Amino acid sequence: xxxxxxxxxxCGILAVFTVIMEYRRVNRxxxxxxxxxxxxxxxxxxALTLPVSYWGETKLGTNEAVxxxxxxxxxxxxxxxxxxxxxxxxxxxxxNPKTRLITIDQLQNVVPAISRLHILGFGLTQDELKQLxxxxxxxxQAAYPFGxxxxxxxEKIKQGQHCVxxxxxxxxxxxxxxxxxxxxxxxxxxLLVGPTVSTSFELTDLPKIEGKTVDRLLVISGKDTxxxxxxxxxxxxxxPLKVLVLSGSPNFENKFxxxxxxxxxxxxxxxxxxxxxxxxxxxINIEQLPINQLTPQVLDNFDVLISDLSVLKALNNDANxxxxxxxxxxxxxLIVSVxxxxxxxxxxxxxxxxxxxxxxxQQGSPLNFLGEKNASKILxxxxxxxxxxxxxxxxxxxGKHRELACTGIMGAGKIVLTTIxxxxxxxxxxxxxxxxxxxxxLVRKAAKPNPQLENWKTVNNLPVLNAPATLSIETAxxxxxxxxxxxxxxxxxxxxxxxxxxxxWWPVKTGWQPVKxxxxxxxxxxxxxxxxxxxxxxxxxxxxxxxxxxxITLHGVTKQIHQxxxxxxxxxYFYTLLLFCCTxxxxxxxxxxxxxxxx
Numbered sequence: 001x002x003x004x005x006x007x008x009x010x011c012g013i014l015a016v017f018t019v020i021m022e023y024r025r026v027n028r029x030x031x032x033x034x035x036x037x038x039x040x041x042x043x044x045x046x047a048l049t050l051p052v053s054y055w056g057e058t059k060l061g062t063n064e065a066v067x068x069x070x071x072x073x074x075x076x077x078x079x080x081x082x083x084x085x086x087x088x089x090x091x092x093x094x095x096n097p098k099t100r101l102i103t104i105d106q107l108q109n110v111v112p113a114i115s116r117l118h119i120l121g122f123g124l125t126q127d128e129l130k131q132l133x134x135x136x137x138x139x140x141q142a143a144y145p146f147g148x149x150x151x152x153x154x155e156k157i158k159q160g161q162h163c164v165x166x167x168x169x170x171x172x173x174x175x176x177x178x179x180x181x182x183x184x185x186x187x188x189x190x191l192l193v194g195p196t197v198s199t200s201f202e203l204t205d206l207p208k209i210e211g212k213t214v215d216r217l218l219v220i221s222g223k224d225t226x227x228x229x230x231x232x233x234x235x236x237x238x239x240p241l242k243v244l245v246l247s248g249s250p251n252f253e254n255k256f257x258x259x260x261x262x263x264x265x266x267x268x269x270x271x272x273x274x275x276x277x278x279x280x281x282x283x284i285n286i287e288q289l290p291i292n293q294l295t296p297q298v299l300d301n302f303d304v305l306i307s308d309l310s311v312l313k314a315l316n317n318d319a320n321x322x323x324x325x326x327x328x329x330x331x332x333x334l335i336v337s338v339x340x341x342x343x344x345x346x347x348x349x350x351x352x353x354x355x356x357x358x359x360x361x362q363q364g365s366p367l368n369f370l371g372e373k374n375a376s377k378i379l380x381x382x383x384x385x386x387x388x389x390x391x392x393x394x395x396x397x398x399g400k401h402r403e404l405a406c407t408g409i410m411g412a413g414k415i416v417l418t419t420i421x422x423x424x425x426x427x428x429x430x431x432x433x434x435x436x437x438x439x440x441x442l443v444r445k446a447a448k449p450n451p452q453l454e455n456w457k458t459v460n461n462l463p464v465l466n467a468p469a470t471l472s473i474e475t476a477x478x479x480x481x482x483x484x485x486x487x488x489x490x491x492x493x494x495x496x497x498x499x500x501x502x503x504x505w506w507p508v509k510t511g512w513q514p515v516k517x518x519x520x521x522x523x524x525x526x527x528x529x530x531x532x533x534x535x536x537x538x539x540x541x542x543x544x545x546x547x548x549x550x551x552i553t554l555h556g557v558t559k560q561i562h563q564x565x566x567x568x569x570x571x572x573y574f575y576t577l578l579l580f581c582c583t584x585x586x587x588x589x590x591x592x593x594x595x596x597x598x599x
Contacts, residue, residue, distance in 0.1 A: 007050055019039075030588060037581040037584050040577055040581050041578055041585075044575075044577045044581070045578065063084070065084040065085070065114045066119075067086045067118065069088070069092075072142060085098050086099060116136045117132070121142050122142050124545055126544050137548065139549045141546070145539065147226070147534075149169065149536065150167050150536065151533070153231060155233060155234060158235070158444075159210050159236065159238050160444075164202060166202045167200070168198065168200050169200075170198040171198070171199075173196070175221050180220060181216070182218060183214075188205045188215070207233060210235050212232070212235075212524055213234075214231065214232050217230075217231055229532060238265075241443065242301055242304075243302065244271070244299070244304070246306070246308075246311050248311045249272060249274070254272070256423075256424040257306070258282065264436075267284070268286065269281065269286055273311075289301055294323070302332060306335040308338075308339045308421075320346075328413060330413070332413050333414050333443075334415045335446050336415065338417055348410070353386075354385075354387070356384055365399030367379055368396065369395070369396055369438065370441060371441070376426070376437070379423070386419060392408040394406050396438070405417065405418035405442065412448075414446050416442050426438070454520055455475070456523040456525070463525060464527070466506060466530070467506065468506055469505060469527070470502055471525065473517060474497075474500050474501075475517065476499060479501055479518055482516075482517055483516050484514075487505075490503070513525045513526070513527055
């Protein structure tokens with residue numbers, strides 16, 4: 001039990017006991033005075049045992065103190081004449097015996113009151129700065145630290161989606177360092193950072209395994225590993241999509257596409273024209289449907305339709321109207337391979353022009369995919385390209401930044417246009433990764449996103465062991481309770497965003513923590529060690545401490561004369577009260593005894 005509470009409890013028990021004993025006395029003369037004296041005496045004993053202080057206005061003295069935090073320069077201590085050195089770090093206290101190890105809230109009780117606090121090093125956290133409670137500070141910040149100074153990545157991705165890790169790195173040394181992204185004991189991506197430079201970086205991973213995984217971001221100099229940070233990722237399965245392919249005739253492009261879709265778990269139906277109004281059909285991972293005749297009931301079974309521009313142009317008006325309604329009203333995705341240039345644009349082109357390359361510009365080039373860091377292998381036969389449009393998002397470009405694939409929104413659905421009609425050439429050349437990246441991008445952009453019933457996230461991006469962390473959930477239905485590692489807590493609704501609920505908890509163990517709302521699905525939050533991401537934490541502390549210093553400077557003009565501070569109550573007052581009460585009780589007892597003797 002806390003020492004303060006223990007003293008209060010003992011004094012309370014003693015007070016109750018003495019009052020009861022006084023009431024049991026036969027002689028009740030001066031009962032009120034005796035009880036009052038006893039209670040004052042007990043209170044004085046408690047005040048002598050505990051530090052008692054009060055808030056008051058006091059003249060600003062010259063009691064300056066120094067608070068040392070991690071990252072400080074030992075030589076900087078020579079600048080200060082004061083011997084009042086504090087620290088909250090046990091390691092610093094061991095290295096510098098002159099420092100006094102305290103907690104931040106104890107600074108309020110220093111006598112005489114601290115008029116100005118010099119903070120050396122990286123500074124304090126937000127919670128620690130709140131405990132300073134307006135003590136004026138002068139911040140002597142440490143040099144900008146070596147290492148990873150900012151970091152971001154998408155913790156929750158779909159299977160087949162890249163996880164892109166972006167950040168900045170400060171190399172303050174004169175040696176070249178290497179950033180290595182590794183997972184499952186395999187180096188995935190790497191980057192070299194030159195000496196004495198601060199630069200941004202980007203590393204990419206394509207997790208193969210569904211579920212939870214933790215990558216590692218290493219900082220290596222020579223044979224030494226200077227940093228080893230954790231990159232937790234949750235890979236969720238992709239909802240199996242149902243794809244309808246309309247082909248003008250059997251060809252290599254659709255054959256390879258059909259096989260790739262089937263191999264990746266898609267349900268595929270293919271309709272190929274073999275003569276006028278006669279079609280061949282194939283079904284993989286899906287039940288047979290009457291796709292020879294397109295109807296609303298048939299199209300309702302599919303998430304994405306893939307076809308050539310010439311095939312869609314050859315359909316009658318009713319079929320085109322039907323497809324358009326499915327896209328606009330029912331969120332069906334449409335991927336159109338533009339295989340020729342028509343004089344008139346179609347409804348799905350949305351006014352976008354298609355251009356043909358000149359005969360002098362037929363040389364192939366590597367292609368750049370949206371979200372991919374490395375360009376593909378050369379694809380030589382693309383003859384058309386797409387004109388730029390503000391209404392479309394570029395997905396694929398060639399070496400001259402011409403659009404070869406783009407996407408746009410039409411009603412409730414999405415449309416993807418591409419001029420690449422020979423992507424199977426990648427497969428023939430053994431470039432399966434390029435082929436997969438291309439079609440994964442197109443299908444993902446065309447498909448309707450899964451409705452997200454719950455969205456969990458941490459307000460502070462790096463939840464740390466034994467430190468407060470705020471968890472947020474966005475959901476349409478109010479959660480009765482939030483369970484974090486099987487411990488139930490009550491959430492607090494955001495008054496500005498009524499669909500958002502928050503809860504603060506103190507993680508008691510590291511690693512993956514299961515979270516869910518009552519009757520909801522399980523999600524996962526990763527809790528870090530206190531030593532993880534030390535450089536980023538240091539920069540955050542420096543920023544917060546500078547903000548505190550600026551705020552105190554801005555609002556602290558009156559402190560030049562007076563300051564509000566906790567003033568320790570002199571113990572002599574409590575000694576005097578205790579002596580007076582004891583004296584009164586002694587004389588009262590003697591007087592009572594004499595009266596009893598005379599009687």
